[in-house]
Amino acid sequence: MDRELLIEIGCEEIPASWLPALTAQLARQLDQRLKEFRLTTDAPAESYSTPRRLTARVAKVAERQTELEELVTGPPVSAAYAADGTPTPAALGFAKKYGVDVASLEKHETPKGTYLAYRVRQRGKATVDVLADVMTALLRDLTFPKPMRWDAFLDDGKGDLLFARPIRWLVLMYGGRVVPFVIRRTEMAEGPNVQEIRSGSQTYGHRFQTTSGRAGRAIKIKTFDDYQARLLENFVILDRGERESRIRRELEAHARRLGGRVSGLVAAQSSLLQEVPDLVEYPSVVAGHFGPEFLRLPEEVLTTTMIHHQHFFPVVDEEGKLKSAFLAVINLQPERPEIIARNAERVLAARLRDAQFFWEEDRKATLESRIDRLSTILFHAKLGSYREKAERVSSLARWIAKEAFGQPDASADQAGRAGLLAKADLATDMVRELTELQGTMGGIYAREEGVPEPIWKAIYFHYLPIGVEADAPPARPQLGSAAIAWAAVSLADKLDSVVGMFIVGERPTGSRDPLGLRRQAQGAVKILTDLPELTGLTARLRIGALLERAGAPFAQGDRAPLLSFMGDRLTYLLEQRGYDVRNVRAVLHGGIERVSPLEARLKLEALAQMSAGGATHASPLHGVATLLKRVKNITKGMAEAGDLDAIKGRLVESAERALWAQLDGRAARIRDAAARGDYREAFTAIAALEPAVAKFFDDVLVMTEDEALRQARLTLVAALRDLILDIADLSEMVTEA
Amino acid sequence: MTFQDLILKLSAFWASHGCLLQQPLDLEVGAGTSHPETLFRVLGPKPWSVGYVQPSRRPDDGRFGQNPNRLFKHHQYQVILKPSPDEVQRIYLESLEACGINPRQHDIRFEEDNWESPTLGAWGIGWQVLLDGLEITQFTYFQQVGGIDLSPISCEITYGLERIAMFLQRVDNVFDLEWGGGVKYSEVRLQEEIDQSKYAFGQVDMPPEAFAALHRELFDRTYGFAEQLLASGLIWPALEHCLKCSHLFNILDSSGSIGVTERTAYILRVRQLAVRIAKAYVEQGEPTNVPQGL
Incomplete structure (x- = not known):
């Protein structure tokens, strides 16, 4: 019977x-361990949590382990018996190991021959006798x-049991009975x-709330349903979703009573709503007010203080203006x-008085x-002070605006100025207290001083973008006249950090990235990818030249790891935006030094349009992509195609002459379209090569005996290869995802 | 409840829970953790439970008595429980009740806040305890001190006495607290705050270079002597001189007398000394005083 x-x-x-994450982990590990211990279940484990408990439940677990049956092979029959038919020591030894006679061993046929074999049968143990081992494994997992x-430690000989926080009690029940552990x-x-x-x-x-008796006393339980019900009676809502919806309901109701709604910044700029359900077992909401005089402080200061420092929810009126009220869960x-x-x-109020003081x-x-x-x-320590960084960023931002963006001196001067001032707010009291406002505060102070918009906004937004989505802030309208200066400063700041940290050996490894370099690199890649939308510039900038210039103030190091790191960030960004991973591989095949992020994006858009949302094999490029695989194989080892004109006279078959003519006629158009950034046209023209290529491979033997002819054919095929690879390695489209 | 009543309540409460009542360390320190009653006692296997007030100096927080919430010197009530009892959270909550805080009427939370002291080679796992959104206690399970893994694990409970007293007396300015017998906190401490802040920020009638040079010299001489004491096997005075160095460094820092690179170097020097002292304490303190795993 299942229990x-x-x-x-x-x-x-x-x-x-x-x-x-821990709650998900619990269910996953429990399922895995039950399977490993051959305990059959009716459905995957459910898991729950509150700040003070991690709970897992499986409605039905079989009462016994399934039987284990395993065939163990021994020596080959040919080596098992002597000429007189008596068992050899090898056979005897194998039988002895399992405590049986040689006669009772099976003969097992395999492609390699017949072997002696023993069938191990183990009857499953009762589930109650196995669960302690499951629990041990689970706690270790x-x-x-x-x-x-x-x-604390467990009896498994593996020493200390480390955990999130001390464990104070443990429920382990199977079929309503306690399993000793x-x-x-x-x-x-x-002691x-x-x-x-x-x-x-x-x-x-x-801990504190009770309707009768002492709060926090022990509650006896029998089943999961009973457990959940008794917890609720004792003011613990086990289900996180229920806690969350209760919080949302109460927040809305209270905000309405205050004549407003919860500020959208809570969701946009913090994980507060995701966090509060995991801070409480029985949530409710209270409303409070602060002195209206504090509304003179910058809104950013008020919301940061409330959201990040107090975990309070700011309330806004219908126009989105802050009210002098807050909600607390x-x-x-x-x-x-x-x-x-x-x-x-x-x-x-105490915090806001401090902020008021800093502001003054x-x-x-x-x-x-x-x-x-x-x-x-x-x-x-190895890259110096923020003053040195500010100077590097200023000079780099200036260079980016002028040389990379091709903007006039006036614009480059603004970028340089904003770069120099971007870190100055680190020396203000406000940012020392509210570190989340780095950059933002500098921008606000610059605005207050009367610094022109292109500069103050470049400072204000220079930590952004954080996300890689196409619509991650800042948006063009927010940037106003600061778009160019902002892009230059934001890029300069991030590239300076990434390049500098790589040079001093602070590379992110695995899940370790304490300096947030992945996020910074992504931010830089995102700006280059979305440059037209963010700034109106259409430059397709490659990262290599930017990294080269950003690395100029530092000792020279090996650039390869840095390029591959940036390439990974670009891959991540493009995959996050939902592009087919095969297409992403196709456009990034030459590495990030061969393609600019914007080019990569435009090519992917063209590829996606061509398959019109359908599968890759529906794309008109599918045929060429498949043929390109053959082309690549046959020309493996050939560096460059060589002169197409020189081979014209040597080609004899009609199919090869036709392919030559196709290439001669279309190559310029394809290259020209790609140079203009019209990848749709380039890909369409490539797709149109398919019949000629297919016929060539049907009719022509490339690897012919005639040396000169073979070379001519290889040159022709390599020219085709180079023409396509220059834009994308389309053969990636037809590989496994 | 007056400021001094609060100290009396906490002392009585923890004495009744088996703590020895100790006295503050008679040196300038930034926190109760620096007291050998914490720093040394948590090392090694011997059970130890202790409670004491520690006046704690944070030169950087000096505000010339102008800020209602920040002080050059505040007071901590420090409790060390070794080993940490299973019921430690419940006992702690009872201590709040003993001070007149009814947990059924307030929102009391244990929110993740780990503690680390780079100069002491120490870190721990724990929470800040929030009372209706106000941080009143730091609660830490020490994991390492002086670079040494601890066994058993000690629990450190550090109450911010001014904060709790302000909560209980419902005042918004620390200087308005009643210290005891109708005497205000400002009468006891305001002038001291003003003078100490001026000192911390180098507002002394001498050239800044001379101020810096004097404190550097004091640091170097004290450091050298601490090493001498350590070499002589005098571990307790060695720790005291190490703590003096830590405070001198804080003054050099708050008065703007040192640059970035130097700052890191100073922290490292204090840490190296603290680690050596902790190791010496473990090795020489008690013959059996060797933690597991060494």
């Missing part, structure tokens, strides 16, 4: 940001961003106040919410006067 398996790991508060030691405590710690954790059938409700349903609201108001003080000095102070703020 329910219920696991609850009761913990001290687990970091909210870990919970979503879970991984955390930052695990801790807490004087122990988490032991180290000898150093164990009257530090004890083993033994599995039980008791959970714990909300709390972890209980208090009898007197006004007490909590008043206290929250006091905390916020910081504006007493100009941004420019702070550049000196930057020499005392370290960017990186």
Whole structure:
């Protein structure tokens, strides 16, 4: 009979940001372990979490493991018996290993011959007897961003059991009965106040809230349904989705009562809404106010203080203007919410008074006067101070505006100026306190000083873009007259960081990227990819030249890892935008040094249009793509095609002369279209080559005996290859995704 | 509840939970963690539970007595529980109740906040405890001190006394707190805050170069002597001189006397000394005082 398996790991508060991934991990690992232990289930494991518990449930787990049947092969029959038919030592040894007679061994036929074999049959154990091992494996499986030691270990001989936070209780029940399991405590710690954790059938409700009796007392449970119901009675909502919708409902209701709505910035600029359901077990919302005099502070300062520092939700009116009110999600349903609201108001007011003070003080000095102070703020031990960085960024931004963007001196001067001032806000009190406002604050202070828009907005937005989506901010209208200066400064800042860090050996590895270089590299690639939409410029800029110039102030190093890193970021960006991975490989085949991000994007758009949203094989390029594979194979090892005119007279077959004529007639048009950026036309013209190429391969033997003729044919095929590869390696389109 | 009542309540509470009541370290330190009652006692296997007030100096936070929330010197109530009891969170919450905070009427949260001290080679895992959005306590399970893995794990509970007193007395300016017997916090500490802030920011009647040079010299001499003490096997005074160096470095930093590269070098020097002292304590402190894994 199948029975329910219920696991609850009761913990001290687990970091909210870990919970979503951890909850998924729990179900995944449990499923995998049950399978490995040959325990059949009716459906995948369900998992749940609150800050104080990780819960997993499988409605039906078989009562026994499935039987294990395995055929173990021994020596070949030819080596198993002596001439007189008696078993050899090899056969005897094999039989002895399994405690049987040679006579009872099977003969197993394989393509390599017949072998002696033994059929191992193991009856499945009762599930209750296996679950402790499943639990051990499961506890060892879970991984955390930052695990801790807490004087615990398991009986599996693998030492300390690290975990997210100390485990305080454990529910392990199968069919309503407790499966014995122990988490032991180290000898150093164990004593009257530090004890083993033994599995039980008791959970714990909300720490503080209760309708009767003592809050937080043990609750006996039987089944999952019973567990979930009893938790709810004890003010714990197990389901994260329910907590989230309850929070959203209450936020909306409270905001309406205040005559407004929750600011859209919460969703746009923070993960607060994703985080709060994992901070509480029984959420409710209280509303508070702050003095209207604080509304004179920049909106960015108010929202950052509320959202990032207090986890409060700012409220806006119908026009989107901030109201002097906020909402706070709390972890209980208090009898007197006004007490909590008043206290929250006091905390916020204290922070805003600080901000007010910084706002007044910081504006007493100009941004420019702070550049000196930057020499005392370290960017990186081997790359110097922020003052040095500001100077590098300024010079690079100037160069990008003038040389790469081809803009007049006045424009380059603005970029250079913005680059120099972009980091000056690091020396302001406001940014020391609200580090999230780096750049933004510098932009605001510059605006207050009367610095022209192209410069202040370039500073304001220079940390952006963060996302790789086509519509990730900033948008062109936001940038206004600052678009060129912004793009130059933003690129300069990011490239300077990436190049510098690579040169001093701070490359991201695996999941480790403490300096956020991937994000910075992506930001740079995104600007180049979307340059027309962001700035109106149509330059198809390759990253190589930019990296070259960005690396000029540093010692020269090997550029290959840097180019491949940037190439990976471009691949990531293009794949994130939904382009077929095969097409992405096709357009990036020569590496990022051979193609600009914008070119790559335009080619992908053309390829996507040609298959009209359908599958790749529906594309008119499919035929050419397939033939290109043959072309590449046959010309492997040939460097360049050589002179097409020189071979004209040597070609004899009509099919090869026809292909020559096609290439001669279309190559210029294809190259010209590509140079103009009209990849649709280039690809269409390439597709039109298909019949001639197909006929060539049908009728002509390239590898003929005649040396001169063979060379001529190879030259012809290589010319075709080079013409196509120059734009994209279309043969990638017909590989496995 | 007055400021001094709060100290009395916490002392009585933790004494009743088996803590020794210690006294503040009579040196300039930035936090209760620097006190040997924490720094040394968490090393090695011997159980130890202790509570004490630690006046904590943060030169950079000096505001000349003008800021209602920031102080050159504030007070921490520091509790060390070694090993950390299973019920530690519940006991901690009871301590708040003992101070008159009813957890059923407030939103009390344990939110992730790990702690690290680069100068002490120490780090831990834990939370900040929020009371209706106000950070009142840092709660840390130490993992390493002086670069040494700890076993057993100690729990450090650090109460911000001014914050909690302001909450209880419902005042918005720290200087309006009642210290005790009708005497205000400002009467006890305002002038000290003003003078100490001036000192921390180098507003002394001497040329800035001379100020910097004097403190560098004090640092170097104290550092050298700490090494001498360590070489002589005098670990406790060695730690004290190491802590003096740490404070001198803070003054050099807040007064703007050192540049970037130098700053990193100073931090590294203090850390190296602290690590050597911690190792020496483990090796020489008690014959059996060797943590697992060494």
